[in-house]
């Protein structure tokens with residue numbers, strides 16, 4: 001977990017889905033480091049939340065109110081704001097959230113919104129949960145890159161831990177392997193129901209592997225493995 005906290009410090013923003021906020025109530029800061037950065041230098045929390053289900057009392061917002069974290073941004077869908085004074089929007093804005101409405105919460109729209117305006121996010125860490133990771137792994141960009149699934153991702157960090165985080169703990173459920181189209185090489189994956197074929201995913205190579213305590217950690221980078229010097 002300390003490695004995750006270090007990784008958080010080298011990004012401008014940390015993105016999670018509303019499922020993670022509801023299930024885990026995370027803080028997304030770097031408090032486990034011996035010298036954590038000041039709150040203003042910590043990454044900005046970003047929440048994907050179509051219907052504004054984020055609890056107004058979640059830690060990300062209370063930390064911001066107490067000067068312990070950056071202002072969270074909630075990306076939601078247009079038309080779910082409502083004018084009603086009892087609408088969740090009212091409580092979320094009162095709690096300090098910055099709300100940004102998008103036509104749809106697809107990854108092209110998400111990354112475009114985060115890269116512009118006052119946010120100017122250049123380095124985004126997508127921490128979870130299961131559904132968010134799955135849509136990111138299976139998305140391709142409309143405008144940039146090679147248009148392959150996984151092509152929006154620069155690096156993947158995968159930790160295998162001897163500790164289970166199952167339904168009795170956090171409720172994590174990983175995507176089925178055959179639904180993940182990021183691949184190590186050229187072999188193809190089984191098409192999903194209703195699809196004739198799956199586009200070949202972006203290519204990744206293992207750039208680093210290390211042990212952190214009992215956790216085995218792999219870092220994968222997009223592209224071909226550089227030739228040995």
Ligand SMILES: NC(=O)C1=CN([C@@H]2O[C@H](COP(=O)(O)OP(=O)(O)OC[C@H]3O[C@@H](n4cnc5c(N)ncnc54)[C@H](OP(=O)(O)O)[C@@H]3O)[C@@H](O)[C@H]2O)C=CC1
Pocket residue numbers: 016017018019020021023024048049050051053105106107127128129130131132133135136165170171172173
């Ligand atoms: N091991 C790890 O490193 C981590 C594990 N986790 C685990 O993951 C679990 C939560 O996973 P899960 O329940 O899948 O929830 P997620 O955190 O993945 O949130 C998913 C929800 O986000 C909303 N959403 C909006 N836009 C998108 C988009 N483009 N792609 C995907 N989702 C979008 C959707 O809700 P709506 O339609 O309402 O907008 C969706 O149901 C937690 O219990 C936690 O323990 C979480 C973080 C890290």
Ligand SMILES: Nc1nc(O)c(N)c(N[C@@H]2O[C@H](COP(=O)(O)O)[C@@H](O)[C@H]2O)n1
Pocket residue numbers: 001004020024025026027028029127128159170
């Ligand atoms: N055990 C563990 N190791 C990692 O590397 C992780 N990224 C996580 N996941 C998530 O961390 C969130 C809680 O952390 P904070 O309290 O915000 O520091 C939570 O969402 C976990 O699912 N877990």
